[in-house]
Amino acid sequence: MLSLRLSSNVTKWQIFKLSIPIFFSNLAIPLVGIVDTGLMGHLESQEYLIAVSIASTFFTMILWSFGFLRMGTVGLVSQTFGKSDYRELVNIIFRNICIAFIIAFLIIIFKPILINIIFQIFAVSPETNSFIKDYISIRVFSAPAELIIYVLVGFFLGIQRTFISSVLIITLSLLNICFSIYFVNVLGLNVKGVAFGTLMSAYITVLLFSVYMYFYIIKRFKVIPRFVLKKLLNFKKLFKLFNINFNIFIRTILLTFSFFWITYLGSTLGEEYVAVNSILLQLIFISSFFLDAYAFSTEGIVGYSIGKKSSKMFINTVKNSLILSFITGVLISIFFLFFAKEIINLITDLEFLIFLTYKYLIWVILIPPIASIAYQLDGIFIGATQTKELRNAMIVSVFIYLFLSVFLTKQLHNYGIWFSLLLFMILRASTLHFYFSKILNQFR
Numbered sequence: 001m002l003s004l005r006l007s008s009n010v011t012k013w014q015i016f017k018l019s020i021p022i023f024f025s026n027l028a029i030p031l032v033g034i035v036d037t038g039l040m041g042h043l044e045s046q047e048y049l050i051a052v053s054i055a056s057t058f059f060t061m062i063l064w065s066f067g068f069l070r071m072g073t074v075g076l077v078s079q080t081f082g083k084s085d086y087r088e089l090v091n092i093i094f095r096n097i098c099i100a101f102i103i104a105f106l107i108i109i110f111k112p113i114l115i116n117i118i119f120q121i122f123a124v125s126p127e128t129n130s131f132i133k134d135y136i137s138i139r140v141f142s143a144p145a146e147l148i149i150y151v152l153v154g155f156f157l158g159i160q161r162t163f164i165s166s167v168l169i170i171t172l173s174l175l176n177i178c179f180s181i182y183f184v185n186v187l188g189l190n191v192k193g194v195a196f197g198t199l200m201s202a203y204i205t206v207l208l209f210s211v212y213m214y215f216y217i218i219k220r221f222k223v224i225p226r227f228v229l230k231k232l233l234n235f236k237k238l239f240k241l242f243n244i245n246f247n248i249f250i251r252t253i254l255l256t257f258s259f260f261w262i263t264y265l266g267s268t269l270g271e272e273y274v275a276v277n278s279i280l281l282q283l284i285f286i287s288s289f290f291l292d293a294y295a296f297s298t299e300g301i302v303g304y305s306i307g308k309k310s311s312k313m314f315i316n317t318v319k320n321s322l323i324l325s326f327i328t329g330v331l332i333s334i335f336f337l338f339f340a341k342e343i344i345n346l347i348t349d350l351e352f353l354i355f356l357t358y359k360y361l362i363w364v365i366l367i368p369p370i371a372s373i374a375y376q377l378d379g380i381f382i383g384a385t386q387t388k389e390l391r392n393a394m395i396v397s398v399f400i401y402l403f404l405s406v407f408l409t410k411q412l413h414n415y416g417i418w419f420s421l422l423l424f425m426i427l428r429a430s431t432l433h434f435y436f437s438k439i440l441n442q443f444r
Contacts, residue, residue: 009312009313009316010301010313010316010317010320011316011320012320012323012324015294015297015298015317015319015320015321015324016324018160018297018300018301019162019165019293019294019296019297019324020162020293021162021163021165021167022162022165022166022292022293022297023290023293023294024166024347027413028144032203034354035101035177035180039180039181039184039185039193039194041264047125047127047128047131048131048190048191049278049348050126050128050271050274050275050278050334051129051131051132051134051181051191052131052135052137052194053190053213053263053275053278053396054118054122054132054267054274055118055131055132055135055136055139055191056139056194056243057259057260057263057278057281058114058117058118058136058260059114059135059136059140060256060289061253061256061257062074062107062114063143063146063147064105064252064253064255064256065249065252065253065256065381066100066147066150066249066252067150067248067252068244068245068246068247068248068249068252069096069099069100069103069147069150069151069154069245070150070151070153070154070157071154071252071299071382072096072154072241072244072245072247072248072385072387073092073093073096073150073151073154073155073158074154074157074158074300074303074382074383075094075158075244075299075382075383075384075385075387076156076158076241076244076303076385077089077092077093077154077155077158077159077302077303078157078158078159078160078299078300078302078303078304078307078383079303079306079307079385080092080158080300080307081158081159081160081295081307082302082303082304082305082307082308083307084307085361086217086221086222086223086379087223088161089221089223090217090221090223092241093151093155093213095241096151096154096241097148097151099245100144100147100148100150100151101144101147101148102144103147104143104144104147105144106145107140108141108143109134109176110139111140114136114140115132115133115136115137118132118136119132119269121262121264122267122274123131125271128271131190131191132332134191134195135191135192135194135195137195137197138192138195138196138199139198139199141199142198142199142202142203145202145203145205145206145336146198146202148206148210148424149168149172149202149205149206149209152165152168152206152209152210153165153168153169154215155213155302156168156213157296157297157299158299158300158303159444160297160300160301160304162296162297162300163330164212164216165296168205168209171205171208171209172201172202172205173201175200175201175204175205176197176198176202177197178197179196179197179198179200179201180193180194180196180197180198181197182197183189183196183197184197185281187351200334224312239360243387243390244385244387246391247387247388247390247391248382248387248391250391250394250395251387251390251391251393251394253395255394255398256399257398258401258402258424259281261402261405262277262281262417262421263277263281265406265417266278266414266417268409269409269413269414270409272352272353272356273356273414275348275352275353276356276357276360276414277414277417279344279347279348279353279357280357280360280361280363280364280418282343283336283340283344283364283428284364284367284421286332287329287332287336287364287367287368287371288371288375290326290328290331290332291325291332291368291371291372291375291376292375292379294321294324294325294328294375294376294379295321295325295375295376295379295380295382296379297321298317298318298321298376298379298380298383299379299380299382300383301313301317301383302314302317302318302379302380302382302384303316303383303384303385306383306385306442311440314439317380318380321376321379321380322373322376322377323376325372325373325376326369326372326373328372329368329369329370329371329372330368330369332369333365333366333368333369334400334429336364336365336368337365340361340364340365341358341361344357344358359414360414360415363415363418363419363421363422364434366422367421367425370422370425370426370429371425373425373429374425374426374428374429374432377428377429377432377433377436378390378432380439381432381435381439383384384442386435386439386442389432389435389438390432391437392431392435393428393431393434393435394428394431394434396427396431397424397427397428397431398424400427401420401423401424403425404420404423404424405417405420405421405424408420
């Protein structure tokens with residue numbers, strides 16, 4: 001197992017090797033968004049594209065708000081893995097799966113409220129509102145499966161089995177793409193087809209990989225996974241889990257809100273800017289999922305190094321992962337410089353949208369190298385379970401970002417929205433750097 005061959009001299013090649021399968025799985029994630037956007041962008045009316053853009057961004061924001069189910073799992077599992085406490089490792093998984101079920105139940109119950117919130121925020125046409133309602137009414141029932149997938153991915157990343165976590169994400173994404181194309185192009189279900197595609201793919205994926213995880217734990221750790229309520233209700237460990245998860249929840253909901261804020265600001269300029277910024281965000285998400293590959297692989301190594309109390313392993317991991325991430329960010333920018341227009345042309349054939357989107361491509365080219373530092377520091381803090389500092393850094397960054405975005409949008413129109421996003425990435429990196437010494441204290 002790769003994690004057991006890691007020494008304190010963690011090299012760039014080892015980090016890159018761990019990240020390779022995550023690159024491919026992370027490429028599959030934005031492809032789903034591109035395919036969904038493309039399916040809607042080639043229909044006869046822009047209302048389909050606008051509705052899916054708003055509804056999917058909003059619902060993704062809701063689910064990403066509970067990203068602690070992955071991030072908290074990675075940190076706790078990797079540290080427990082470093083201590084070779086395999087029974088507790090299983091208990092961590094069960095605790096987070098129970099939390100996932102509770103959250104999903106609440107999301108489904110509050111579906112009417114979620115739909116009403118969207119209607120209150122966005123002033124769009126009645127037809128677009130109808131499509132939004134159709135999407136959310138179906139997609140909401142995928143919540144249990146999608147949240148459990150967060151836990152499964154967190155588990156495999158925590159034990160540094162990045163290949164398995166990547167196969168899981170690729171399976172989910174490919175099923176999603178195939179189902180969406182079938183439901184939209186063959187059955188003619190437009191917005192409903194995209195939502196059904198996500199629903200079907202999520203449940204099939206979670207069933208397959210839950211069974212795989214069960215037998216993997218038995219074979220690898222010689223532990224039979226059992227749901228023992230008494231073990232799960234360890235209040236000291238529950239409090240630690242709650243504290244970690246709550247901090248990550250606050251951090252994540254603020255982060256996802258920041259991206260949703262772009263959609264909102266675009267709507268204040270006109271419906272066409274919702275569509276334009278949605279297309280540009282797909283390119284940003286492509287870059288972020290590539291850069292997150294290093295963050296994801298680093299989370300497990302950082303947690304493992306803390307469990308082993310190896311400060312040398314930690315320092316080498318931080319230094320080499322930051323260098324790799326920045327270089328990759330530069331390469332992504334170069335790629336977008338030459339091929340971003342071709343990607344946009346694949347997403348939509350509406351000429352006025354293509355023309356508008358071209359005007360703002362410079363921001364998509366500038367952001368990746370700067371964002372790479374923020375993404376990587378995120379992974380380092382998550383692996384170290386230094387979630388209080390992660391939360392505080394995000395609060396400061398978002399507060400300043402919101403103020404700047406409103407001011408810059410008034411002054412520079414849609415250019416201001418993207419300039420403020422660039423500044424937001426700088427703020428995230430700067431505030432996390434300020435707290436970095438807190439992690440080093442764990443080795444003293």
